[in-house]
Amino acid sequence: MRIFDPHIHMTSRTTDDYEAMYESGVRALVEPAFWLGQPRTNVGSFLDYFDALIGWERFRAAQFGIRHHCTIALNPKEANDPRCREVMEHLPRYLVKDGVVAVGETGYDSMTPEEDDVLRQHLALAIEFELPALVHTPHRDKVTGTRRTLDVVAESGLGMERVLVDHLNETCVDLVADAGAWMGFSIYPDTKMDEARVVAIMQRIGLDRVIVNSAADWGRSDPLKTAKTGLAMLDAGFTEDDVDRVLWRNPVEFYGQSGRLELDPVPGFAPAQQGPDLFEGNSVLRGMASRRDA
Amino acid sequence: MTDAWAFGYGTNGFADHTLTDALDVIADGGYGAVALTLGHPHFDPFAADWRVQAERLSADLARLGLRIVVETGARYLLDPWRKHRPNLLDRDAGCRIDLLRRAIEIAAVLQAECVSLWSGVLPEDVTSAEAWELLVERLAVLVPFADERGVVLSIEPEPGMLVETVADAVRLRAALGDPASVGITVDLGHCVAVEPGGVVGALRQAGAALRNVQVDDMLPGVHEHLELGMGALDLVAAIETLRELGYTGVAALELPRHSHDAPRLVRTSKEAWDAAAAAARHPWTSRAVATVAASPERASRLFAEAGRAVGRTPLDPADPHGYRGTADDDARAQIIVALHDATMSPETVRGLYEHGDDAERRGVLRGLGRVAASVDESWRAAGLALTADALRTNDPRLVAAAMGDFAARHLDDHAWRHGVLKLVFMGVPLAVVSGLDVRRDDELAAMASRFAQERSAAGRSIPEDLHLIVALYQEN
Numbered sequence: 001m002r003i004f005d006p007h008i009h010m011t012s013r014t015t016d017d018y019e020a021m022y023e024s025g026v027r028a029l030v031e032p033a034f035w036l037g038q039p040r041t042n043v044g045s046f047l048d049y050f051d052a053l054i055g056w057e058r059f060r061a062a063q064f065g066i067r068h069h070c071t072i073a074l075n076p077k078e079a080n081d082p083r084c085r086e087v088m089e090h091l092p093r094y095l096v097k098d099g100v101v102a103v104g105e106t107g108y109d110s111m112t113p114e115e116d117d118v119l120r121q122h123l124a125l126a127i128e129f130e131l132p133a134l135v136h137t138p139h140r141d142k143v144t145g146t147r148r149t150l151d152v153v154a155e156s157g158l159g160m161e162r163v164l165v166d167h168l169n170e171t172c173v174d175l176v177a178d179a180g181a182w183m184g185f186s187i188y189p190d191t192k193m194d195e196a197r198v199v200a201i202m203q204r205i206g207l208d209r210v211i212v213n214s215a216a217d218w219g220r221s222d223p224l225k226t227a228k229t230g231l232a233m234l235d236a237g238f239t240e241d242d243v244d245r246v247l248w249r250n251p252v253e254f255y256g257q258s259g260r261l262e263l264d265p266v267p268g269f270a271p272a273q274q275g276p277d278l279f280e281g282n283s284v285l286r287g288m289a290s291r292r293d294a
Numbered sequence: 295m296t297d298a299w300a301f302g303y304g305t306n307g308f309a310d311h312t313l314t315d316a317l318d319v320i321a322d323g324g325y326g327a328v329a330l331t332l333g334h335p336h337f338d339p340f341a342a343d344w345r346v347q348a349e350r351l352s353a354d355l356a357r358l359g360l361r362i363v364v365e366t367g368a369r370y371l372l373d374p375w376r377k378h379r380p381n382l383l384d385r386d387a388g389c390r391i392d393l394l395r396r397a398i399e400i401a402a403v404l405q406a407e408c409v410s411l412w413s414g415v416l417p418e419d420v421t422s423a424e425a426w427e428l429l430v431e432r433l434a435v436l437v438p439f440a441d442e443r444g445v446v447l448s449i450e451p452e453p454g455m456l457v458e459t460v461a462d463a464v465r466l467r468a469a470l471g472d473p474a475s476v477g478i479t480v481d482l483g484h485c486v487a488v489e490p491g492g493v494v495g496a497l498r499q500a501g502a503a504l505r506n507v508q509v510d511d512m513l514p515g516v517h518e519h520l521e522l523g524m525g526a527l528d529l530v531a532a533i534e535t536l537r538e539l540g541y542t543g544v545a546a547l548e549l550p551r552h553s554h555d556a557p558r559l560v561r562t563s564k565e566a567w568d569a570a571a572a573a574a575r576h577p578w579t580s581r582a583v584a585t586v587a588a589s590p591e592r593a594s595r596l597f598a599e600a601g602r603a604v605g606r607t608p609l610d611p612a613d614p615h616g617y618r619g620t621a622d623d624d625a626r627a628q629i630i631v632a633l634h635d636a637t638m639s640p641e642t643v644r645g646l647y648e649h650g651d652d653a654e655r656r657g658v659l660r661g662l663g664r665v666a667a668s669v670d671e672s673w674r675a676a677g678l679a680l681t682a683d684a685l686r687t688n689d690p691r692l693v694a695a696a697m698g699d700f701a702a703r704h705l706d707d708h709a710w711r712h713g714v715l716k717l718v719f720m721g722v723p724l725a726v727v728s729g730l731d732v733r734r735d736d737e738l739a740a741m742a743s744r745f746a747q748e749r750s751a752a753g754r755s756i757p758e759d760l761h762l763i764v765a766l767y768q769e770n
Contacts, residue, residue, distance in 0.1 A: 055652040055655075055689075057651060058651070093594065093649055098598070
């Protein structure tokens with residue numbers, strides 16, 4: 001199985017995670033800039049974080065055979081803090097960097113006028129820098145937030161095919177499917193979405209524009225949820241090719257619109273193979289995944 | 295960078311070899327193409343079995359992986375007394391036209407990339423106006439003949455001939471209606487001898503019509519084909535221009551007076567060409583350097599784009615991690631040199647580093663290495679601050695880039711020794727350190743020796759190249 005995790009916050013994860021991800025088939029990922037849990041109080045704090053995303057974290061990932069990319073934005077929660085909004089003027093110089101493959105995560109948290117304004121600015125930047133946009137949907141009042149997000153995207157002039165609307169569930173997926181944007185599902189141990197539910201959605205709507213991520217971060221989350229979703233798909237009767245489409249080709253097609261993906265193997269590491277990861281008849285991943293579940 | 299053209303060798307430089315042997319020597323020398331001159335001694339175009347010969351040759355070329363162009367400049371093929379005669383300007387040019395028709399037929403069998411031909415010198419009994427008319431008239435008949443067979447004709451300007459410069463060839467092509475199936479051959483050496491715009495000007499003037507390149511050196515005003523390096527040709531500039539044009543055809547050595555020494559020239563010419571290709575800029579870099587020299591404020595955007603534009607391949611294939619530099623490092627270093635030469639304040643460079651990702655930071659450090667010998671005090675201070683910053687990081691490629699020529703020349707002993715030891719600690723080969731032979735000292739040897747003791751105490755292996763800085767550690 002080859003996996004492109006299109007949304008994972010590696011800054012918050014350990015080297016054990018990198019090793020386990022590589023073992024499960026992850027060869028490339030995208031780390032969206034986000035809220036660190038502890039609120040930031042000044043622009044410099046953002047800049048050091050962005051510099052880590054385009055520098056140190058790429059190097060760290062490469063040591064484990066994984067190609068690291070990122071998205072850059074002011075996250076919706078901190079868009080409400082005037083001390084943080086000053087970072088907007090610094091975004092352009094990051095949006096031209098090699099590893100930056102989208103503007104994001106942007107979108108709504110509490111649907112304030114400030115969030116509205118920053119979302120519009122982000123979409124305009126995506127157009128200016130010819131990048132796709134990763135748009136987060138709110139935890140609370142998700143359907144309203146999703147609808148409003150799609151309206152703002154439509155007004156912005158950014159093509160829907162260049163927008164990935166993330167953290168979707170059963171209640172809002174059809175809105176995004178009908179709009180023509182990409183549909184992101186964050187598979188979590190407790191919240192957001194789980195493997196069985198996302199597989200049921202795939203059975204209902206198909207695999208077009210469907211993207212699955214672990215969105216693993218500093219909270220209770222699991223960087224192997226992409227692989228586990230692949231297994232759940234196989235159990236439900238999807239083919240190896242279907243799994244490859246959802247876990248590799250779809251995210252590559254979406255972020256590939258940036259023209260900046262680097263997917264050749266890191267020197268010294270093997271490319272992941274499409275198809276089952278079998279060793280003496282057993283799935284390597286199953287053993288590894290069950291070990292990590294214990 | 296990988297170039298799209300095929301580097302070749304002309305068989306007229308192999309008059310003392312059979313064609314089969316010549317092809318073997320050329321292919322074995324790492325060449326990807328051959329320029330076949332029809333006539334003595336390799337290929338008789340008027341032989342009864344010419345087609346069989348051509349088919350056999352075609353199979354040989356496929357087996358050897360050689361592309362081919364057909365040349366028609368044999369000296370005494372049509373007249374044993376008069377060199378290159380009759381030509382397309384003679385009143386009676388029947389056998390010349392027969393030769394060109396046959397060359398086109400042979401090229402079709404060989405799937406050659408073009409048939410190259412010249413106009414000829416002006417005959418004594420023909421005025422230049424008449425000659426021009428004859429030339430256009432005769433080519434106007436040959437072009438459809440070639441077209442029907444899928445063969446491209448390429449006009450070669452030749453010193454002393456009616457069509458002497460690329461400007462003449464452009465004019466001739468226009469007289470024929472600028473057909474896509476008529477191109478221009480440029481001999482790089484001729485450019486030194488007769489082209490008013492030099493090699494760069496001549497190649498640009500041929501532009502998209504360039505279909506064939508002959509490679510040799512020459513001295514101004516003297517039409518004598520010389521081996522590369524023996525004349526005044528700026529080969530690096532020629533290769534940069536070929537890249538700028540996106541040239542994808544054959545570029546073949548043209549050394550018709552060097553057959554006695556062909557095997558050596560096969561080797562040395564390839565070495566000279568490869569060295570020039572390595573030194574030649576990527577076209578993106580040429581444009582970026584020119585842009586930065588005129589508008590330094592555009593450096594930051596170009597700096598960010600360099601990797602996407604020129605790639606990230608390590609310069610040394612034996613160095614997969616790029617500790618000794620990569621294609622994008624090299625492009626960025628040239629931008630830094632341009633900023634330095636434009637007497638920009640070092641604040642610009644500091645900004646590129648501080649606002650750069652890991653690759654951009656390496657590019658700044660590589661650039662500082664290139665200007666190390668000529669920096670003023672403000673650049674020196676800025677360079678030292680950036681070097682110190684890089685040496686604090688844990689990214690081996692950044693630390694390796696920081697230990698180049700700038701550090702060798704300007705970094706204080708203490709910091710320099712710690713930089714060297716840090717590389718050992720990170721497992722980076724010490725070959726990346728500039729000036730190691732000159733700057734290593736007893737204190738560094740003692741530090742390395744203590745490091746070796748620590749490794750031994752921990753039961754770990756000692757890096758092999760530690761002996762470069764300490765000879766006696768095993769005895770301690």
